[in-house]
Amino acid sequence: MTEAIASFERTRMFYKFNSKFDFAELNMTEYTDAEKGGRDLFVGKAQCNLCHVLDPVVGPDGNTYPPVFTDSTYDNLGVPRNTSIPGNPSPDIGLAGNQTVIDSVYGTAGEAGKHKVMSLRNIAITPPYAHNSFFATLEEIVHFYNTRDVASEGWATAEVADNVNGSELGDLGLTAEEEADLVAFMKTFTDDYPEWGNDPNVPAGTPSPW
């Protein structure tokens, strides 16, 4: 079964990489002002790029591969418990609670509450968000990154209070417009951009630039 799934994952059906992001990064089309603003924030003030890396990846074989928006590490963002899931076991200690992920860290207190940095490809069409679907929309999760540690926002406490990343998110100081620009940028990560037919630079049928 592993080999069958891996074979499927090696087909272009699985990694289309033909989003507006892909064409814009390779200068085949242009971002809108909002999308460009979001990109600047993503790698700047909002620091998303620290984990969701948007540079091309150099593989173990030395070849360069298209960006996949993850550094393949694990982090505890302090996401609250999702009480709307009936019978949701609590606390969900993530990486420390799953022996099949990394056997050597199973049961290690220092890894409790950590979850894998997810890819953001096709993120606009795959709600809800985070490991427990706590956030219904991209606007909500961006607002959480921006204001988790701002007391007046009233976010529920982290499901796992240990190991919460307090240095790279929580009080980013983004304006409402900057939050919206980040969402606009993430909407460029959706595949099949040529088929949308809205961009003369990228007509229907244009193959992935990667």
Ligand code: HEC
């Ligand atoms: C410290 C590392 C880190 C930083 C910085 C970071 N993320 Fe994340 N991101 C994660 C992890 C880990 C998850 C999964 C968390 C979970 O499920 O509890 C995640 C999940 C997400 C998801 C949900 C993915 C899904 O499929 O449900 C979105 C959207 C997202 N991040 C966007 C952003 C944006 C936008 C920024 C910048 C404002 C950002 N992230 C900054 C680590 C990070």
